[in-house]
Amino acid sequence: MSLSTTEKTALGAICALGLLVLAFDYPAGRTPRQAEAPPPTPYALATAEADARAATARAEADRARSEREATAKAETERLAAVQNPGETEDILPAGHGREEVFARCTACHSTAIIRRSGFSRDRWDELMDWMTEKQGMAPLEGDIRTLVVDYLAQHFPPRRSPRNANPFLN
Numbered sequence: 001m002s003l004s005t006t007e008k009t010a011l012g013a014i015c016a017l018g019l020l021v022l023a024f025d026y027p028a029g030r031t032p033r034q035a036e037a038p039p040p041t042p043y044a045l046a047t048a049e050a051d052a053r054a055a056t057a058r059a060e061a062d063r064a065r066s067e068r069e070a071t072a073k074a075e076t077e078r079l080a081a082v083q084n085p086g087e088t089e090d091i092l093p094a095g096h097g098r099e100e101v102f103a104r105c106t107a108c109h110s111t112a113i114i115r116r117s118g119f120s121r122d123r124w125d126e127l128m129d130w131m132t133e134k135q136g137m138a139p140l141e142g143d144i145r146t147l148v149v150d151y152l153a154q155h156f157p158p159r160r161s162p163r164n165a166n167p168f169l170n
C-alpha cells in the first residue's frame, strides 16, 4: 500500500497529537528531561487536534476526487471505443457495399462491434430489424439492404467454434 502525501501528513499529524498527549500525561519526575519541558497548553493541543482533523478531511476529499476522476476517465474511454471518430472506411475489408455499411453503421457505434461479430446471412438480416426496432436505426430496405446484408454475410460469416472443428481436417 502506498500513501499519498496528504495521507502521510494526516498520519504525521495524528502521531504528533498522540505524542503530545503522551508527553502531557507522562508522570512528572520520571524522566527529568521531560519533566523540564512545559506541558502543551490547551490551545496547542486544540490546534494540533484541529490540524489532524483538517488533514484527515483533506485526505478524504483527495480520495473522493481521484475516484471521480478515474470514473470519468473510464467513461470517456468507453465512449471513445464506442464512437471512435477516428475510424475511416478502410478499416472494413474491401468489397462491394463497404461504403454503405460504413456510412450507415457507424452513426451509433464503431465498426469494432461489427468486426468482432460473425453471423449467417439470415442472422445479419434479422439484425437489421433488431437494430431498427430496438436501437432506432433508420429502416434498411430494398437494394441497399441487400447490398449491406450481402457485404456483412460475406465478410463477417459465423466463426467456426474451435470445439467443433475437426483437427484432422484443418
Ligand code: HEC
Pocket (backbone or CB within 6 Å): 101, 104, 105, 106, 107, 108, 109, 113, 114, 117, 127, 128, 131, 135, 136, 137, 138, 140, 148, 152
Ligand atoms: C441507431 C443507432 C445504430 C445504428 C445506425 C446501427 N447500430 Fe448496431 N447497435 C446499436 C446499439 C445501440 C447496439 C447495442 C449495443 C449494446 O447494447 O451492446 C448495437 C449493436 C450492434 C451489434 C452487436 C449485436 C450483438 O449483440 O451481438 C452489431 C453486430 C451491430 N450493431 C451491427 C450494426 C450494423 C451492421 C449496422 C448498419 C447496418 C448498425 N449496427 C447500425 C445501434 C446502432
